[in-house]
Structure formats: C-alpha cells, structure tokens
Amino acid sequence: MTEGKPLADTFPRLLRERVRESGDRPAVREKKYGIWQTWTWREYDLVIRIFALGLAEIGFSRGDKLVLIGDNRPRLYAAMASVQCLGGIPVPAYQDSAAGEIQYVVEHAEARFILAEDQEQVDKALEIREQCPFVQAIIYDEPRGLRDYDSELVLSFDSIEERGRQFAKRDPGFLDQEIDKGSGDHTAVILYTSGTTGTPKGVVLSHNNLIITSRHAVKFDRIDEHVNGLSYLPMAWVGDNIFSFAEAFVAGFCINCPESSATVMQDMREIGPTFFFGPPRIFENLLTMVMIRMEDAGWIKRTMFHYFMGVARRAGGRILDHQRVSVLDRLLYGLGQVLVYGPLKNTLGMGRIRIAYTAGEAIGPEIFEFFRSLGINLKQLYGQTEAAVFITMQPDGEVRSETVGTPAPEVELQIADNDEVHYRSPGVFLEYYKNPEATAETKTVDGWVKTGDAGYVDDEGHLRIIDRAKDVGKLNDGSMFAPKYIENKLKFFQYIKEVVAFGDQQDYAAALINIDLEAVSNWAERNNITYGSYQEIAAHQQVSGLIEDCIAKVNKDLAGDSHLRSSQIQRFIILHKELDADDGELTRTRKVRRRFIREKYALLIDALYSDQQHVAIESEVTFEDGSKGAVSANLQVFNLQTLQSTNEPMAAAS
Amino acid sequence: MTEQQAGSVVLSFDNVSISFGAVTALSGVSFEIQEHEIVAIIGPNGAGKTTALNVINGVYEPTGGTISYKGEVRKRMRPHQAAVQGIARTFQNVALFKGMSTLDNIMTGRNLKMKSNLLMQGLYWGPAQREEIEHRQVVEKIIDFLEIESVRKTTVGRLPFGLQKRVELGRALAAEPEILLLDEPMAGMNLEEKQDMCRFILDVNDDLGTTIVLIEHDMSVVMDISDRVIVLDYGRKISEGSPDVVRGDQKVIDAYLGVTH
Numbered sequence: 001m002t003e004g005k006p007l008a009d010t011f012p013r014l015l016r017e018r019v020r021e022s023g024d025r026p027a028v029r030e031k032k033y034g035i036w037q038t039w040t041w042r043e044y045d046l047v048i049r050i051f052a053l054g055l056a057e058i059g060f061s062r063g064d065k066l067v068l069i070g071d072n073r074p075r076l077y078a079a080m081a082s083v084q085c086l087g088g089i090p091v092p093a094y095q096d097s098a099a100g101e102i103q104y105v106v107e108h109a110e111a112r113f114i115l116a117e118d119q120e121q122v123d124k125a126l127e128i129r130e131q132c133p134f135v136q137a138i139i140y141d142e143p144r145g146l147r148d149y150d151s152e153l154v155l156s157f158d159s160i161e162e163r164g165r166q167f168a169k170r171d172p173g174f175l176d177q178e179i180d181k182g183s184g185d186h187t188a189v190i191l192y193t194s195g196t197t198g199t200p201k202g203v204v205l206s207h208n209n210l211i212i213t214s215r216h217a218v219k220f221d222r223i224d225e226h227v228n229g230l231s232y233l234p235m236a237w238v239g240d241n242i243f244s245f246a247e248a249f250v251a252g253f254c255i256n257c258p259e260s261s262a263t264v265m266q267d268m269r270e271i272g273p274t275f276f277f278g279p280p281r282i283f284e285n286l287l288t289m290v291m292i293r294m295e296d297a298g299w300i301k302r303t304m305f306h307y308f309m310g311v312a313r314r315a316g317g318r319i320l321d322h323q324r325v326s327v328l329d330r331l332l333y334g335l336g337q338v339l340v341y342g343p344l345k346n347t348l349g350m351g352r353i354r355i356a357y358t359a360g361e362a363i364g365p366e367i368f369e370f371f372r373s374l375g376i377n378l379k380q381l382y383g384q385t386e387a388a389v390f391i392t393m394q395p396d397g398e399v400r401s402e403t404v405g406t407p408a409p410e411v412e413l414q415i416a417d418n419d420e421v422h423y424r425s426p427g428v429f430l431e432y433y434k435n436p437e438a439t440a441e442t443k444t445v446d447g448w449v450k451t452g453d454a455g456y457v458d459d460e461g462h463l464r465i466i467d468r469a470k471d472v473g474k475l476n477d478g479s480m481f482a483p484k485y486i487e488n489k490l491k492f493f494q495y496i497k498e499v500v501a502f503g504d505q506q507d508y509a510a511a512l513i514n515i516d517l518e519a520v521s522n523w524a525e526r527n528n529i530t531y532g533s534y535q536e537i538a539a540h541q542q543v544s545g546l547i548e549d550c551i552a553k554v555n556k557d558l559a560g561d562s563h564l565r566s567s568q569i570q571r572f573i574i575l576h577k578e579l580d581a582d583d584g585e586l587t588r589t590r591k592v593r594r595r596f597i598r599e600k601y602a603l604l605i606d607a608l609y610s611d612q613q614h615v616a617i618e619s620e621v622t623f624e625d626g627s628k629g630a631v632s633a634n635l636q637v638f639n640l641q642t643l644q645s646t647n648e649p650m651a652a653a654s
Numbered sequence: 655m656t657e658q659q660a661g662s663v664v665l666s667f668d669n670v671s672i673s674f675g676a677v678t679a680l681s682g683v684s685f686e687i688q689e690h691e692i693v694a695i696i697g698p699n700g701a702g703k704t705t706a707l708n709v710i711n712g713v714y715e716p717t718g719g720t721i722s723y724k725g726e727v728r729k730r731m732r733p734h735q736a737a738v739q740g741i742a743r744t745f746q747n748v749a750l751f752k753g754m755s756t757l758d759n760i761m762t763g764r765n766l767k768m769k770s771n772l773l774m775q776g777l778y779w780g781p782a783q784r785e786e787i788e789h790r791q792v793v794e795k796i797i798d799f800l801e802i803e804s805v806r807k808t809t810v811g812r813l814p815f816g817l818q819k820r821v822e823l824g825r826a827l828a829a830e831p832e833i834l835l836l837d838e839p840m841a842g843m844n845l846e847e848k849q850d851m852c853r854f855i856l857d858v859n860d861d862l863g864t865t866i867v868l869i870e871h872d873m874s875v876v877m878d879i880s881d882r883v884i885v886l887d888y889g890r891k892i893s894e895g896s897p898d899v900v901r902g903d904q905k906v907i908d909a910y911l912g913v914t915h
Contacts, residue, residue: 033794034806144799145857262804625849 007215009184010207012085014249016179019045022225022252028074031259031267039074041252047075049175051157052082054164055113056174058137058155062087062181065109065190069093069102069124070117072231072257075141075157077245079115084188084207085179091190091202092235094588095121096581098626101200103128105192106135108202108434115157118142122154129153184208190433191238193385202433203238209388213427214246216409217390221355221379223275227253228352230273232264237589238385239359243277246388268349276356280363281590283378286348287367288494292522308336309373316341316373321397341374350376357381359389360589362465362484364492365401372399380404382463386442386449387411388427392463403462413463419454420469454482471594473504479566481509483594486567489557493550494519495543498579498586500597501569502605508570508642510608512601513547514579520546535576535633544574544638551640559643568642571608573615576633582622607637663725664689664865665710665833670719672709679705681889682719687833692859692866694876696900697886698909703869704746706886707835710867711743712736737766742831744822746838746869752811756821759810760796763828764789796824799861800854816847823854827862834858836868840875848872852879877901885909 008014018027023042030037039047060066066083068076068090080090093105095117102124106114112134116122118141125138126149140146141157167174188207192200217223231244244255253275258267294305315329325333345351356371356378363380371378377396382404383389392413394405407413411425424447431439443449454472455465466472467482475481483501486509490499498514515538523546524530524537531537555568579585584596598605600619607615618632666686672679680702687693695703708714709721712731721728723739742763750759768775768789774782797803800820805813810821819839826834839855840848856879858864870876876883877897885893885900887909893900900906 031803033791033798034803035794144861145853147860259803260801266804623845625846 009211010084010179010182010186011081011188011211011246011249012179012182014211015041015045015048015081018249018252025225025252026254027248027252028077028255028257029271030074030257031263031270034259036256036270038254044074044078047078047161048081048085050161050164050168051075051079052085052164052175052178053167054160054162055082055088056086056178057163057167058160060086060088060113062178064088064113065091065111066113066115067091067093067102067106067109067111068115068235069097069121070095070115070141070235071261072233072235072240072244073117073141074257076115076117076235077231077255080189080245081249084182085175087178087182087186089187089190091192092241093192094234094236096234096588097124098582099124099127103131104200105202106132108192108200109190110134112136114138116140119145122146122149126154182207184211187430189241191236191241191385201435201438203385204430204433205238205385205388205427206430209427209429210242210246211250212410213388213390213408213425214242214250216426217242217393218247218251220393220395220409223247223251223253223355225252227251227275227354228271228273229253229255229275229277230264230268230271231255231257232261233277233279234588238383238389239277242389243275243357265349269347270349272349272352274352274354276350276353278356278358279360279589280358280367281361283358283363283367283371287370288516288519290344290348291494292519295522295526305340308332308340309370311336312341312373313369316375317369320372320375320377321399337375345374345376350374353377355379359383359404361591362488363401364488366492368401381408382465384451386429386451387423387425388429390427391421391423391425391451398460398462400462403458403464405463406461407463413457414448415456416450418469419456419466419472421451421453421455421463421465422448423451424448471504475503475509475566476505476507477566480564481567482564485564486511486554486558486569487592489554490550493553495523495546496550498592500579500592500594502598502608503567506609509567510571510605511551511569511573512597512604512608513572513574515543515547515574517578534578535631538574538576539633539636544636547572547574548638548640555640555642565644568640570640570642572638572640573604573608573635574638576617576635577619577621577631580622583620604635607635613637662689663687664723666722667706667709668720668722670709670716670721672705672714672716672718678889680709680716680886683886683889683891684719685884685891685894687865687867689865690859690863691881692855692868692879694880694883695867695869695886696871696873696876696883697892700888701886701909702889703886704837705889707743707837707867707869710736710833711741711835737829740830740832741835742826742829742833743835744819744826744837744839746841748815748818748822750810750818750822750825753809755807755809756802756805756813756824757793757797757807759821760793760824760828761789763825764792766829792830793824793828796827799827799857800824816843816851819843819847819851820854823851823858827858827864831864833865833867836866836870838869838871840870840872848875855879 008017018041024040026038027041027044028039070076083090091109093102114125116125122138122140138154139157139160143156184207187204188210189205190202192202233240248255256271258264294302311332315325315333318325353376356376359381379394379399382392390408391411392405393408411423414422416422428447428449452469453465454467454469455463457463467484471483473481481503486501487499490496495516497516500512503509551569558564558568581588603617604615614634614636616634618630620628620630622628663686668684670683671681695706697703709716712733770782770785797806802820839851859866880897883897883900885906892905893903
C-alpha cells in the first residue's frame with residue numbers, strides 16, 4: 001500500500017493488490033491425501049476468477065446470493081471472493097445445521113445458488129428443493145457418491161470452472177469490468193446469527209465494515225504476511241470470516257485448512273500456526289487434556305511439570321508483559337522453556353504462536369493464565385457479528401483475565417443506564433436483512449448499537465462484561481442475579497461442562513449441572529469407580545460429592561462479594577443427559593438456550609424450588625441422523641449450605 | 655444401483671458341494687454373480703454362508719460342481735491366486751495387524767502390486783522409492799475415501815471396533831479388487847456406524863464399480879443396499895431374487911422362523 005493511492009475498498013480489489021505485491025507467497029494450504037498442498041495468491045486468484053466466470057455463465061448476476069455449506073475448504077473461501085467479484089453476496093451457513101435450518105437461510109436470503117461441500121450437504125440442499133423452488137443450481141466440491149444425481153440441478157465445481165474457462169476465452173475483460181463496478185459500501189457478506197432466542201437474523205456487512213476493521217486489527221497486533229493461520233471454525237461465524245478471510249486478504253498471510261474436523265489437533269501440530277483464534281472451550285479442552293495426561297505420566301515428569309508450572313505462574317505472564325522479574329526466576333523460566341514449556345507447546349501445536357485470541361464467552365482465569373504463563377500471547381477480545389467482530393481489544397502489556405480490554409481503534413463505547421454496553425464503529429453492520437424492525441431495535445439512527453450485554457468500564461478504562469442484559473434479574477430479596485456470571489464460575493471447574501443457573505424472581509439460586517464426561521470418567525478411573533453409561537456416572541454418589549465441592553467453592557467466592565452474596569446456589573440437580581444442540585438445548589455455537597431449557601425441564605426447575613428429594617423425568621433425545629429416542633431417569637436434588645460472609649454458615653435452604 | 659445396467663456374469667457356481675467329513679456345508683448350490691451388483695447371502699446360523707465365501711476366494715476346495723470366474727472354469731485354487739485374480743475380502747472378526755498403524759495396514763493390501771524386491775524396499779532406493787510413493791498415493795486416496803484421516807497414524811489395536819472394520823475394508827480396497835467379499839461388515843456396530851458403513855459400501859460399488867458379495871445378519875441393511883439376495887439354509891439355496899421377492903418368499907420365512915416338517 002503506497003501513500004497517496006486510494007486503499008482498496010473491496011475484496012476483489014484487495015485481491016488484485018495481493019497478486020501484484022505478493023503473488024508468489026502462499027495464500028491457502030489444504031491437507032489433501034496426507035500432504036499439505038499450497039495455492040499461492042496468484043493461483044488462488046485464478047481459481048476465484050475462473051469460478052466467478054463459471055457462475056456468471058450459469059446466470060449468476062449482481063445482487064444474487066450464494067449459500068455456502070461445508071467445512072473450511074479452499075474452494076469455499078475462493079467461492080466467497082468469486083461471488084464478491086460479480087457483485088453478489090456470499091451467505092455461509094453452519095455446516096452442521098439440519099435441512100430445516102438451511103431452508104430458513106436459503107428462503108430468507110432468496111438464494112438462487114448453493115455451494116455444498118459434499119454429498120452430505122448436497123442431500124440437505126436437495127431435501128429443501130420443494131420448499132425453495134427458486135434454487136437454480138446446487139454446486140458441489142467433493143464429487144464422491146454424487147455421480148447419479150440429477151445433473152440439471154446438481155453441478156460439480158469442476159464443471160463450473162470449465163464453463164468459466166470457456167467464458168474467459170470469449171470475453172477476457174468481463175470480470176475486471178464487474179470488479180470495477182464494486183464499491184466499499186456494497187454488501188460483502190450476510191451472516192446469519194445462530195441466536196439464543198427466536199429465528200436467526202441475517203447481519204449485513206459491507207466491504208468497508210470488514211476491510212476497515214481488519215486493517216485496524218492487523219495494525220493493532222502487528223499481523224503481517226508472514227503469519228500462518230489455521231481455519232477450522234465454522235465459516236458461517238463472523239470470527240472465521242474476519243480471521244480466515246478479511247484479515248488474510250488485508251495482511252496477505254496464509255491460511256491452512258485442516259484435513260477434516262477430526263484431525264485439527266494433528267494438523268495444528270504439523271503447521272505450527274503463528275496466529276490462532278478459538279473460543280474459550282477450545283483452550284479449556286486443551287488444558288483438560290494436558291492435565292489428564294500429566295496425571296497419567298510418570299512421577300519424574302509429573303514433578304517436573306508441576307515445579308516448572310509454578311515458576312511459569314510466577315514469572316511467565318510477567319515476562320510476556322515485559323515486567324520486572326528476578327534474575328533467578330528468569331533463569332528458571334529459561335530452563336523450564338527447554339524442559340517443559342517448549343515440548344508442551346510443541347505438542348499443542350502452539351510452539352510458534354505470535355498472537356492468539358479468545359472471544360465469544362468468558363474464559364476461566366486459570367485457563368487464561370496457564371497459556372500466558374507458557375509464553376503464548378493469548379488475548380481476549382470482545383466483539384459481535386454486528387460490529388464485524390472488534391469492539392474491545394487488549395493492548396500488549398495490559399492483558400487481564402477478568403476484563404476484555406479497551407475500545408478497538410475508532411470504536412466509541414457507552415454504558416447505558418441499564419448497564420447495557422453500546423458502541424459505534426466503522427464496523428457497524430448495515431442492517432438485519434429484510435428485518436427493519438429488528439434493525440431499528442438494535443441500531444439507533446446515529447449509528448449506536450446495543451450489544452445486549454451488561455457491563456462496566458473499570459478504573460483503568462477496561463471493559464468488564466457481566467452477563468446478557470436481559471438475563472440479569474433479581475432475587476426476591478431484591479439483590480442482583482447474574483446467571484451467566486455464576487455459570488461461568490462453575491464451568492471453570494474441569495468436572496463441570498455446562499451449567500444453567502436459575503434465581504430470577506425466586507427466593508434463592510439453584511442450578512442444573514452437566515458433568516464433563518471426559519474429566520469425570522478419568523477421575524472415576526483413578527478412583528476405581530466403574531460405570532456403564534453417561535447416565536450411570538452422572539448419578540453416581542461420589543460424582544455428586546465432587547460437583548458439590550465445586551459449587552461450595554463458588555459459593556464461598558460469592559459470599560465474599562457484597563453484590564452477589566445472595567446468589568449462592570442452594571439446590572442443584574445433575575442432569576442425566578448432555579445438553580445438545582441437536583435437541584435444541586444449545587445453539588450451534590454451544591451457548592445455552594435458557595428459555596427453551598426452562599420449558600423443557602420445567603419439572604426439574606419446580607423440583608429445585610420445592611422440598612422434593614427426587615424427581616422423575618423423561619426427555620427426548622435426537623440422534624445425529626435426526627431420529628429420536630427417549631431417556632428416562634430418576635434424579636436426586638441436592639442441598640447446599642450457604643455462607644453469610646466468608647466463614648459463617650447460614651441455615652440451609654428449606 | 656438397482657437400475658444399473660445388468661453386467662455380464664463374473665462368477666458362477668454350478669451345482670457346488672462341499673463337505674467336511676460327514677457334515678455337508680454346501681450341497682448343489684448354483685448361482686451367478688453379475689458385474690457391478692451388490693449381492694447379499696443370507697440364511698440362519700450354520701446355513702453355509704461363510705463357507706460359500708471361503709469357496710469363492712479359494713480357502714476351501716469344493717468336493718463337487720464347478721466354479722467359473724470370468725468365463726473360465728476354475729481348477730485348483732489357492733487364496734493367493736484368488737487375490738491375484740482380483741478377489742479381496744474382509745473377515746467376520748477383523749484380521750488386521752493390531753500393532754501396526756492404519757496406514758501400514760492398508761499398505762499391506764498393496765503387497766501384491768509391488769514389484770521391487772525386499773532388498774530394494776529395505777534400502778528404499780531408486781525404483782523402490784518411486785513405487786512406494788505411487789502405492790502411498792493409492793492408499794491415501796482410500797484413506798480419504800473412507801474418512802479415516804484422523805487415525806492415519808494410530809495403531810489399529812487402539813481403534814474402536816467400528817473403525818477397525820473400516821480399516822479392514824480399506825485394506826481390501828487397496829488390492830483394487832473386482833469382487834469384494836464382505837463377511838458381516840456391520841457386526842458389532844452401533845446404528846451410526848452401520849449407516850456409515852452402508853454409505854461406504856454403496857460408494858465403493860458406485861464410484862469404483864466393484865462387485866460386492868456380502869454376508870449380513872442385519873435384515874434392514876440387506877434389504878436396503880443389495881440388488882439381489884441369495885438365501886441359504888442347511889447348505890442349500892432355498893431362494894434368490896430381489897429383496898422384495900425374497901422377503902415375501904414363504905420358504906425364507908419358514909427357514910427363519912422354523913416350521914415343523
């Protein structure tokens with residue numbers, strides 16, 4: 001980018017820039033047949049152009065939408081850019097959605113074209129054909145099993161490319177004319193939010209939204225073309241759109257697509273990304289895995305690990321923040337680097353990380369500190385789809401686990417009277433697609449957006465998020481009740497996977513608990529506890545003791561907080577089944593759907609607020625293929641002591 | 655699949671019998687298997703299904719009758735020859751090398767196609783190196799096809815049973831067979847694994863054009879994926895035809911439910 005010349009304001013123009021400046025640098029890698037195969041920016045550009053022409057040939061025109069369903073594949077990323085070249089709009093959908101959810105997106109976006117990764121996704125697209133007769137072409141990337149499909153409607157990516165090549169011969173100038181018609185304020189993408197309530201909303205983001213925020217972010221954390229990213233999160237998620245697409249185009253770095261969703265960890269080790277993004281649960285899983293393996297290791301390794309992790313806790317984070325550290329600690333940390341941290345980071349595939357982000361949910365302070373103490377520059381950021389991700393970011397040297405940082409460049413922040421966080425930024429979305437009421441509800445005329453999150457700015461100017469604004473309620477004694485805050489505190493224990501806390505308009509707080517099968521079964525193995533099924537281990541006497549200890553610790557913590565003392569959990573139930581997105585209990589991004597659970601498990605909630613000791617329940621489960629079954633269980637309700645202040649026990653509930 | 659053009663006969667049994675001492679495992683069984691079809695052999699326990707497969711791939715020598723393979727009457731036969739002629743199989747209880755990785759197990763399926771000798775392979779030099787790379791490419795395509803990338807380097811003994819079955823199928827495919835014999839491919843699998851396996855069998859038949867002969871106890875699977883079903887009972891063929899025909903055949907119902915004669 002040279003001074004004076006206007007900056008590229010659309011993705012196709014950015015692509016021209018990339019080809020001109022770094023055409024021979026790697027743009028996308030994919031592991032195929034066991035080997036990493038690379039496209040340079042020049043090759044990437046060629047695929048994008050040819051596919052764009054092929055699309056034009058089959059009738060795709062300005063304003064048309066292409067729904068993409070599939071894993072992170074180079075061709076799917078390329079297709080997004082192809083569509084943008086033609087002035088169309090890519091609409092990525094979650095690859096694990098059922099046909100009904102896809103139908104909503106296709107219908108609402110009025111998409112005439114669908115790009116499906118493989119047979120599984122093509123089948124979904126075909127399933128909704130009757131409801132969406134306007135769909136004109138279903139294009140697939142992976143041909144396996146698709147040979148006998150209707151060739152009028154179902155077309156291969158290769159055949160579109162073939163048409164594109166013919167077109168290019170006939171009219172070589174066409175595509176550049178189309179690209180020149182584009183403008184920064186045109187729509188670049190529509191992202192359907194999975195939403196914890198109601199039907200999904202299509203967030204319309206412009207080229208400017210994505211490109212300007214990406215430029216700021218890239219500059220903020222000094223991300224350049226030498227960076228290597230891993231593209232493994234759903235393409236329908238704004239995070240992937242920014243980190244695997246927009247920032248890659250802006251900074252010119254290379255993204256790596258894993259072989260399959262099951263091989264991400266191995267692929268990560270092979271690639272050694274320098275740039276990594278993951279929701280907290282990914283980091284949580286990694287930590288759980290490390291801890292479990294260390295428990296199983298020999299005593300020499302275990303002792304060494306615990307000793308040097310102690311050193312890292314003392315010195316690691318401070319070294320990363322360039323703070324003062326004693327000479328002895330510095331030496332010990334160096335030794336630990338050779339003996340423990342280095343090999344450990346290598347195993348995790350994090351040996352080369354320069355910058356890692358976590359967002360989407362609160363991350364446990366221990367998890368966060370663990371990675372930072374190893375010397376991995378993990379930062380939190382706060383954002384949402386409506387902002388093209390970035391609202392706040394953590395500057396180097398000011399990284400905290402309990403806050404999410406200061407406003408990102410050009411972002412204005414405001415806390416409303418009801419504690420809700422509002423912001424205004426260049427990333428603010430254009431509108432919710434075909435939903436002016438929702439747009440007006442969320443976005444004011446002068447561009448301020450309501451996040452729906454409650455929070456406050458601390459003395460150092462860092463934002464702290466407490467909960468969803470609408471979820472913050474009151475207990476009957478009038479004190480504040482923030483369910484998410486309590487749930488997160490509980491979820492930080494490795495044995496607890498999911499929690500749903502209740503308390504709004506009740507006399508006390510109570511919770512439904514999901515055990516973490518992996519951690520609990522490992523613990524059970526070490527304690528010689530046998531079990532046959534999830535249900536059996538969840539109902540085990542000693543497991544409930546384990547969970548009770550976790551809750552008691554949280555209660556003790558809460559007792560020390562004057563605002564939240566009344567929110568101590570007095571009764572809880574351990575669920576007999578895992579909460580699952582297929583049963584509608586979680587969103588596709590694995591967030592709890594509170595209202596749905598309140599209805600589905602009304603029986604259990606009633607039991608929590610009575611003096612029953614047991615409750616029988618039958619609930620429906622959905623298998624991965626969509627068929628349904630039922631599980632029934634007799635669940636125990638547990639009581640807990642609550643504390644007046646930190647050391648004084650109060651009468652137990654009921 | 656069912657609409658597929660009826661290919662020419664690739665294998666035929668003409669009045670085949672085999673007995674072990676006083677036990678007659680097959681007596682006077684005749685059937686034909688056509689190219690590109692999926693044929694299921696079913697029948698109650700001890701009906702002679704596995705024996706039939708063992709005869710096809712040359713483990714057992716029939717005591718009577720003739721077998722023709724691709725139009726030629728077969729003489730003495732050994733499993734090795736059957737493999738060379740393009741017949742591969744999987745077993746009721748998986749028979750993999752438990753201590754070797756998925757990749758290496760499937761690689762053993764390429765053994766017949768390797769030309770370089772042991773010494774050259776050991777030195778990994780010249781033509782042997784080129785050959786190894788070629789074989790590895792074939793194997794990688796199979797790994798991709800069966801979606802077992804995540805366990806490529808995992809020792810097979812550590813894999814769950816369903817995946818081991820898939821690896822075994824992979825090894826059979828590595829020989830690029832014309833006929834694939836599957837002995838209870840779904841045994842011991844849960845619903846999801848069964849559905850996956852069905853899909854792989856159909857894909858093999860469809861994409862690679864392999865003829866498939868399978869033994870299976872799960873009737874819903876058999877009726878779903880086979881073009882034709884052969885029913886054996888006490889070593890005799892009692893019925894043959896499309897799944898619908900066989901399902902309605904009184905003799906088959908009797909054989910399964912048992913009748914007093």
